[in-house]
Amino acid sequence: MNRWIHGAYLQMLDHIRIVLVNTTHPGNIGAVARAMKNMGLSDLCLVEPKLFPHEAATARASGATDILDRARVVPDLAAALEDCQLVVGTSARGRHIPWPVIDPHELGAIAAPLAGAAASTRVAILFGREDRGLTNDELHACHHHVHIPSVDSFSSLNLGAAVQVICYELRMAALDAQRADQAKPQWGTPWDIELADHAELERLFEHLERTLVGIDFLDPDNPRQLMPRLRRLLLRALPDKVEVNVLRGILTAVDKQVAGAKDKA
Secondary structure, eight states: HHHHHHHHHHGGGGGGGEEEOOOEEEOHHHHHHHHHHHHHHEEEEEEOOOSSSSSHHHHHTTOOOHHHHOOESSSSSSHHHHHOOOEEEOOOSOOOOOEEEOHHHHHHHHHHHTTTTOOOOEEEEOOOBBTOOOOOHHHOOOOOEEOOOOEEEEEOOOOOHHHHHHHHHHHHHHHOOOHHTSSTTTTOOOOSSOOOOHHHHHHHHHHHHHHHHHTTSOOTTTTHHHHHHHHHHHHHOOOOOOHHHHHHHHHHHHHHHHHHHHHOO
């Protein structure tokens, strides 16, 4: 296999974004940058870090300061994810509503081929706060949750170590695709439409919620777990852009029918 093909497969890693949410200790940001550079990842996004830039981050990066220099700082999670088609959140504990859970090796098998499927496809891996991880709302924005199966008696991982484990598996998946001479498509065949990105999915969920309230299916004063369950259902499907537009078209038609019925009444 020539050098160009070798590079092409590892370019998958350029399409994978590491997102750190509300990181407290700047040294952890530096450790993450070093872990990323060790494994060939370069896209780092920071959601409201407490201290950044900071000399502690630079010191811990130890040769990976170029990752820090290119890191993007954004005000909220939506800005970090708006152009991503697959979002995976790290989670150390079970949740009230079960969500698709994978281990780091399975993550590599899913994310690397998807990242290599098209130049515009981007995958985001979310890491939460050092003391409490990601919130339920943040995890509900994810297609999958990834859990590192550490021992129950000592399960807490430093942020830099957790990112190192994930980045290692992503690199191994890219190398496996290289050795197989091609990345297996997500559904066994090349797809005809680009996947919907996070921003498009969020607009769909907002539209769906408005429509369900409008037809009295969803009580906004007692929503229970309806919207998280519908999110889980649709995110499992990884809908493409056309499929999202079709669903929104259906919702628009329902909205018009409801408005017409109210006018006649």
